[in-house]
Amino acid sequence: MTDTFLDVKGLTIDIPVGGGTLHAVRGIDFELKRGEVLCIVGESGSGKSLTSLALMGLLGRRIKVRAERMDFDGTALLDASPRQMRSLRGARMSMIFQEPMTSLNPAYTIGDQLMEAMLLHRDVSRAEARARAVDLLEKVGITAAASRLGQYPHQLSGGLRQRVMIAMALMCGPELIIADEPTTALDVTIQAQILRLLVDLVREMGMAMILITHDLGVVARVADKVAVMYAGELVETGLAADVFRAPMHPYTRGLLRCIPQPGKSRRGEPLGTIRGIVPSLVGEVSGCVFRTRCDEAVAACRGTIPQHWPGDGHAFRCVHASGARIAEQEGA
Amino acid sequence: MANTTVDPLLEEIIGPTPGQLLRKRVFGHQGLMIGAVVLVLITLVALFAPQLAPHDPYAQSLVARMKPPVFLGGTWEHPLGTDHLGRDYLSRLIYGARVSLMIGAIAAAISGVIGTAMGVAAGYFGGRVDAVVTFLINVRLAMPVVLVALAVVAILGGSLTVVIMVLGFLLWDRFAVVMRASTRQVREREYVAAARAIGASTPRLLLTEIMPNILNNLIVVVTLEMAHAILLEAALSFLGLGVQPPTPSWGLMVSEGKNMMLFEPWLVLIPGAVLFVMVLAINLMGDGLRDVTAPENRN
Amino acid sequence: MLDAAKTPPALELRNITKTYTVKQGLIGKRRPLTAVRDVSLKLEKGEVLGLVGESGCGKSTLAKILLGLEPPTSGEVLVDGQALGVQDRLALARRIQPIFQDPYSSLNPRKSIADIVSLPLRIHGIGDAASQQKAVRDMLDVVGLPPRVMNTFPSQMSGGQRQRVAIARALIMKPEIVICDEPTSALDVSVQSQILNLLGDLRAEFGLTYLFISHNLAVVEHLATRVAVMYLGRIVEDVSSDDLFDASAHPYTQALLQSVLTPEPGLGVPDTQLGMAYPNPIDPPSGCGFHPRCRHATNLCSAQAPRPVPHRDGHVECHLHDPETAMFGTD
Structure with a gap:
């Protein structure tokens, strides 16, 4: 068993739209080891959710997904048959969506929905599946778990529903969890609890997690590794500690300056x-996509953008190796 | 200055105007275009009936009865033949378009006004108003349209006016249901709250904030109810309780032809086919309008 | 309390209560839901009052009452010392204007930007068509939009641009008070900061008073001069922003502050020890509404509701800080 069990290289997603092709994701690379949390962070239109759906094989036939490599524990996901993908989904890799109300079927009890994936993928009896469901509901912090099995989604609060979603994702003991904005619809107090829960579960069960979010605060607190996406490209990757302490790409630095930080940013300033x-991604996209919004843009930004490696595992794409950043620090 | 925070010129205005988008969708929608073209043709025929009709639709000629259409060996004197009283069938069809369109349009307009007023009031005010309107809708839905229309026509006697009024006062239910639901939806939008917070009066809110945003649904229901009214008129006329002879109505023509149907099937088939094409065109247009005005509801 | 003799506050709420009747289930009986419970609050001129709380705490209901969109069940709203009922709706609209959360739903999609921004002027019959056009152009400039957007429609704009249009509409009548209901929570991070900066600049330029409703404490802390924390229809703490982080008294405020995830790697996710469920407002807990989630809760907390006691320059509602009940102690 290799150390890296999710290995993505050159992932490209094209969406045909009226009058051209939307180059939604263009050649992104990342890898993940067991027990790691990778956060993909970006704003709307960055392609972060498409990336996660491509991994799960959930994009429609109309959308073209290509990659040099997209391997999940030795299985080439792009070459897998629909049947193979189905046996992976829900069993070895599972997904948690943003909106727990629409992701749960209102017509079935949460017990039925919890047990469904397990009965489908594993050779277990209903009683065993039920025992596992109760077990997991308790694990995600739901009290009176056994009695909850008979309840319908609308009888639960938003926070409880998201816990049920997490329990559902864990039913078959997956090795990879993809969580797409799992706490965006929740209150801040609940958000903290759900995130704690997810991180603890990942550590405890030795899973890997890809967490997709727009919230840099969430990323900083949860991620081992960070991938910053902008308009379909990975502009900066690295260990969370490196990316937050020494952000290199102008976009990453810009984002961090945008958020008010109690105690750091001065009130009213x-x-x-x-x-x-964000520029339109329909048609030919060349050079650095961020150049239209970048304060440090120069003519070279229209050409090929080199990748720099300022530290171990820390990478970013920009024509400025580090000069722009140094100039800015001196100015500050 | 506030506007130093961002250079506005860097923020491009994205996308075409809603009008441009609508035009693109309208002309790109095959069903809608086919329906609209057919309907426009029928309307033109109806408008210019006196110029287009080769004969007087009422002129009887006992020597030229039951002449076949040209494609069954008839002459170009009567391209679609003549009926049992020797009246030119093509001319009667052309004048019949007037009757059908008039009944469809006026009945849909009357029921549209009634139903929209009730539906918008129920949806916007809610509470008791809503309870009353919902009750009226249920009462109306419990009445079989054809039977009620038959009864009223039987009492008041059949005439064009009576048929139009009866249909107009019976077909408002779908308007009320759809407008009520649309209004409830739009009422919750924040732009309505914003207009209220500005101090806009209730009539103004209804007219300028709510109506424009439920108009697309209204147009769809109008087309559907128009087709509905035209078919009902044909049915009533066929039963002899709608438009009275000698007025040329397509339903009446089917009815008059039914006695000879086994020997001269074209007497029934021709007005039936025209009726079919017209209702199909209206429905194509209605479906098309629903698609192009609310693209977000598709898929 | 005694300084009421001075200039009256720009906005004052006195004992506002709002109760709805809700029906549970298909044949359930109607039950009262108290969304706002006897709330009193003052907003001084030029102040930015942040109102924070979880969903369902009543902050949006409070905003609706202030905008005259919903009548309170009891209590009164005073603008410049005058009761709201006395003023007519149009006069109120000139003084208090809203900015809503979702710029996709707050602009009428069938109207051009010029129509949307000029609507207040037309309703109030201010100026002729030409002067209204000029006012719109000026106001768009103030919020950072070029004049060419006047003939475009909301669907042609980005979220940030739409929110600027909503701000222009709110400010064109030169109101004194602006109610901002989560004005940036639907926007991207980079756009959020533009809008927050704009709101800050406009406040300085026009001397505005803001009621800033948000669930994001970091945003509130950045903009607000004072913060009111709402829980289950009550303002449980009312504190100046300077005191918020180091001197907040209520355990709920402290938990909220803890939940703010600043982008500092290595700190991990905080444990707020809040338990999970926000209580159902139809069945509020006895005594202090917060006691089932409070780590300091005692028997007293479930038996008796705390009363507001002065704290710093505001107040707090917690038995821990009430000199008469604090003796029963935490542990």
């Missing part, structure tokens, strides 16, 4: 901004 909007 203007926050940093990133001017402009």
Whole structure:
């Protein structure tokens, strides 16, 4: 068994739209080891959710997914038959969505929904599946778990529903969990609890997790590794500690300046901004996609953008190796 | 200055205007275009009936009875033949389009006004108003349209006016149901709250904030109810309780032809086919309008 | 309390209660739901009052009452010392304007930007068409939008641009008070900061008073001068922003502050020890509404509701801080 069990290289997602092709994701690389949490962070339109759906093989036939390599524990996901993908999904890799109300079927009890995947993928009796469901509901912090099995989704609060979703994702003991904005719809107090729970479970069960979010605070607190996406490209990756302590790409630095930080940013003082909007990704996309919004853009940004490695596992794509950043620090 | 926070010129305005998008979708929708073209043709025929009709639709000629259409060996004097009273069938069809369109349009307009008023009031005010309107809708839905129409026509006597009024006062239910639901949905939008917080009056809210946003649904129901009314008129006329002879109505023509149906099937088939094409065109247009005005509801 | 003789607060709530009747299930009986429970609050001129709390705490109901969109069940709202009922709706609209959360739903999709922004002027019959056009152009400039957007429609704009339009509409009548209901929570991070900066600049430029409703304490802390924390229809703590982080008294405020995830790696996710469920407002807990989730709760907390006691320059509602009950102690 190799150390790296999810290995993605050159993942590209094209969506045909009226009048051209939307190059939603363009050649991104990342890898994941067991027990690791990778956070993919980006704003709307960055392609972070598409990336997760591509991994799960959940994108429609119309959407074209290509990659040099997309291996899950030795299985090439892109070459897998629909049947193979189905046996992976829900069993060895599972997904948690943002909106727990729409992801749970209102017509079935949560017990039925919890047991469904397990009865489908594993050779177990209903009683065994039921015992596992109760066990997991308790594990995700739901009291009176046995009696909850007979309840319907609408009888639960948002936080409880998201816990049920997590329990459901864990039923078959997956090795990889993909969580797409799992706490965005929840209150801050519940968010902290759910995130703690997820991280603890990942550590305890030796799973790997990809957490997709737009919230840099969540990333900093949860991630081992960070991948910053902008308009379909991975602009910076690295260990969370490196990326947050020494962000290199102008976009990462810009994002961090945008958020108010109690105790750090001074009250009433203007926050940093990133001017402009995400460019259209329909048609030919070349050079650095961030150049239209970047304060440090130069003519070279239209050409090929080199990758730099400022530290072990820390990488970013920019024409400025580090000069721009140093200039900025001196200015500050 | 506030506007130093961002250089506005860097924020491009994205996308075409809603009008451009709508035009693109309308002309790109085959069903809608086919339906609209057919309907426009029928309307033109109805408008210019006196110019287009080769004969007087009422002129009887006992020597030229039951002449076959040209494709069954008839002459170009009567391209679609003549009926049992020797009246030119093509001319009667052309004038019949007037009757059908008039009944469809006026009945849909009357029921549209009634149903929309009730539905919007119920959806916007809720509470008791809603309870009353919902009750009225249920009462109306419990009445079989054809039977009630038959009864009223039987009492008041059949005439174009009576048929139009009866249909107009019977077909408002779908307007009320759809408008009530749409209004409830739009009422919750924050732009309505914003307009209220600005101090807009209730009539203004209804007219400028809510109506424009439920208009697309209204148009769809109008087309569907128009087709509905036209078919009901044909049915009533067929039963002899709708438009009275000698007025040329397609339903009446089917009815008059049914006695000779076994020997001269074209007497029934021709008006039946025209009726079918017209209702199909209206429905195609209604479906198309629903698609192009609310693209987010598709897929 | 005694300084009421000075200039009256820009906005004052006195003992506001709002009760709805809700029906449970298909044939369930109607039961009262008290969304806002006897709330009193003052908003001084030029202040930014942050109102924070979890969903269902009543903060949006409070905003609706302030905007005149819902009448309170009891209590009164005073603007510049005058009771709201006395003023007519149009006069109120000139002084209090809202900015809503979702810029996709707060702009009428069938109207052009010029129509949307000029609507208040037209309703109040201010100026002729030409002067209204000019006012719209000026206001769009203030919020950072070029004049060419006037003839475009909301669907052609990005979320940030739409929120600027909503701000222009709110400010065109030069109101004194702006109720911002989660104005940035639907926006991307980079756009959020633009809008927050804009709101800050506008406040300075026009001398505005904000009621800033948000669940994001980091955003509130950045903008607000004072913060009111709401829980189950009550303001449980009312504290100046300077005191918020080092001198907040209520255990709930402290838990909220703990839940703020700042982008500092290595700190991990905090344990708020809040338990999980926000109580159902139809069946509020006895005594202090927060006691089932409070790690300091005692028997007293479930038996008796705490009363507001002065704390720093505001107040707090917690037995721990009430000199008369604190003796029963925490542990």
